[in-house]
Amino acid sequence: MLDIQFIRDNKELVETKASQKGYPVNLNRLLELDNLIREKIPKLDDILNQRNNLASQISNRPPTQDEINKGRGLKEDAANIDKEINSLKFEFNIELKKVPNMPLEQVPVGQSEDDNQVIKKVGDIKTNDFTPVNHWEIIDALNLIDKKRAAKVAGSRFVYLKGGIVRMQFAIINWVIDKLSDEQFVDSIIKENNLNIVAKPFTLILPPAMVNTNSYQATTRLDAEDVTYKLADDELWMNASAEHSLCNMYQDEIIPESELPLRYLGYATSFRREAGSYGKDTEGIIRLHQFDKLEIEVFSNSESGLDEHRLLVALEEYFINQLNLPYEVMEKCTADIGKPNAKGVDINIWFPGQSKYRETHSADYMTDYQARSTKTRYRDKDGKVRYVHNNDATVFAFSRILAAIMENYQTKEGKIFVPEVIRNYMGGINQL
RNA sequence: GGAGAGGUGGCCGAGUGGUUGAAGGCGCUGCUCUCGAAAAGCAGUAUAUCGGAAACGGUAUCGAGGGUUCGAAUCCCUCCCUCUCCGCCA
Numbered sequence: 001m002l003d004i005q006f007i008r009d010n011k012e013l014v015e016t017k018a019s020q021k022g023y024p025v026n027l028n029r030l031l032e033l034d035n036l037i038r039e040k041i042p043k044l045d046d047i048l049n050q051r052n053n054l055a056s057q058i059s060n061r062p063p064t065q066d067e068i069n070k071g072r073g074l075k076e077d078a079a080n081i082d083k084e085i086n087s088l089k090f091e092f093n094i095e096l097k098k099v100p101n102m103p104l105e106q107v108p109v110g111q112s113e114d115d116n117q118v119i120k121k122v123g124d125i126k127t128n129d130f131t132p133v134n135h136w137e138i139i140d141a142l143n144l145i146d147k148k149r150a151a152k153v154a155g156s157r158f159v160y161l162k163g164g165i166v167r168m169q170f171a172i173i174n175w176v177i178d179k180l181s182d183e184q185f186v187d188s189i190i191k192e193n194n195l196n197i198v199a200k201p202f203t204l205i206l207p208p209a210m211v212n213t214n215s216y217q218a219t220t221r222l223d224a225e226d227v228t229y230k231l232a233d234d235e236l237w238m239n240a241s242a243e244h245s246l247c248n249m250y251q252d253e254i255i256p257e258s259e260l261p262l263r264y265l266g267y268a269t270s271f272r273r274e275a276g277s278y279g280k281d282t283e284g285i286i287r288l289h290q291f292d293k294l295e296i297e298v299f300s301n302s303e304s305g306l307d308e309h310r311l312l313v314a315l316e317e318y319f320i321n322q323l324n325l326p327y328e329v330m331e332k333c334t335a336d337i338g339k340p341n342a343k344g345v346d347i348n349i350w351f352p353g354q355s356k357y358r359e360t361h362s363a364d365y366m367t368d369y370q371a372r373s374t375k376t377r378y379r380d381k382d383g384k385v386r387y388v389h390n391n392d393a394t395v396f397a398f399s400r401i402l403a404a405i406m407e408n409y410q411t412k413e414g415k416i417f418v419p420e421v422i423r424n425y426m427g428g429i430n431q432l
Numbered sequence: 433g434g435a436g437a438g439g440u441g442g443c444c445g446a447g448u449g450g451u452u453g454a455a456g457g458c459g460c461u462g463c464u465c466u467c468g469a470a471a472a473g474c475a476g477u478a479u480a481u482c483g484g485a486a487a488c489g490g491u492a493u494c495g496a497g498g499g500u501u502c503g504a505a506u507c508c509c510u511c512c513c514u515c516u517c518c519g520c521c522a
Contacts, residue, residue: 054502
C-alpha cells in the first residue's frame, strides 16, 4: 500500500503516476473517506475517555443507578461511532489498495510493454551450419519429456520431465547455491558494480508452497483467483511465485536495522492457472501450470533498496553469462512494472529455435509498498520505526531456462551439450 | 481426526472483574561513580492512531474477533496458533 500521508500531500502526482502505470485511480473518494475517518476518531476517543473516567471514579464501590445509566449511554454512543468508523475504514482500505506504488523517476513512461527499453544486449547470437529447432522438438526426440501422459494424469500444461534434463535442473540448483552462499563471490559482484551495500551471502530457504488469504493479498501481485489456484475449502492459495511466501515472512515484525539486509535464496514450485493464455505457448515447456524456481527475496533498509535491486540484476546477468546465453536487459516501463513495483527489470534470453528473445527473468523493486501491507518494519539507528524495502528477483525459472539451454546448446545431430559451468555438477556428462 | 494443557511487553514471568499499558527479573540505552572498564546506584526503554511545530496529551492493543458489565488481561462464545498423548502418515 502507498502511504496515505503521501497521497494527501501529492494528490495530482499520485493520480498521474498511477495512470502511467495503467492503474488509473480517482483519489477523491479515498481522501473524502480519510477526512471522515479522521473527523470521527477524536469524537470516539472523547466518548471513550468519558467512559474511562466514569469507571475509575466508581472503582471499588457499587455504582449508583445514575452512573449505570450514564455508562450505558456512553457505551451505546461509542458503539455507534465505532460502527460508522469501521464501515468507512472498510471502504477506505478498498480504495487505498487500488493505488499502485509510485514508479521511480528513472522508470521510462510507457503505454504498454512495447515501451520497455532494452538497455543492453549481451552475447553473440551464434550462426550455425544447421537450422536450430524448437526445444520441444529436441526434447521429444531425446525422450526427455512426456506431455501426453502428463495430460492424461493432470491435464494440459503439465509435463513429465525425464532423465538428463532433470539432472541438469539439479546441477544448476547446486551451482547457484554454491555461488550465492559464498560471501566472497557476493562481495565480488558488489564491488564490480560499485554498490554501496554489505557483502552478506544468501540464506537458502524452502518456503511454504501455500499461503493464507491475508498474506497472499498483502503481496499485491498475481493475487487474483484467475491467476492462482486457491483451495476451495481452506483459505489457502498455491504460490504463484515464492515471492508470496517469502515477502510475508516477517509480517508484523520490527527487525533491528543491524540484521539487515536479509538475503534469501528460495527454491519453490510455482503454480499458475494461465487462464486467458489458451493456445499460447502450448508446445514445449515455456508456459506450464507448474514450474520450479530459484528466487531471491531481500529485505533491506530504505537507503540500500535500490542498490540491492542492482545487485540482483547483476547476479541474474552473472549466471546467464556463465551459461553463455545471449540475452537482453530490459528496463520495464511504467505500464509494465506491475502494481507493487517502483522499478523493474526483465531479462530476455535468445531462443534460436524460435528466433526471438523470450522473458526468463525479472527483478522487482517494491520500495516500502509491500512492507506497508505485510507490516514489516525495522528500527533504524535513531530508534525510529520504518518500513523495510523489498526486492524480489528470479535467479532461474526452470523449464524456461532449460528450454533456453536446449535451444542454444543443440547440436546438428539433435543432441544437447551440457554447459561447461555445470558439467561438474552432472558427474562430468557433457552431452544429453 | 480424538483427548488434554496453554498463548501477557525484546525475553522470562506475576496478575482471575476496579487508575494494570500491565509487578518483578533479564536484556538494552543514558547518567553518576572510575584514569578506563567491570560492579553498583539512578533514570529511561512497546506499537498503532488522533491532536500538536514540539514538549506532551487522548484512544486502542495482554493470540484474533465477538459478547456480558458502570468497568475486562481477568467472565462467556467463536476462531487461530503452540505443546503433550493417541490415531494416521513421509
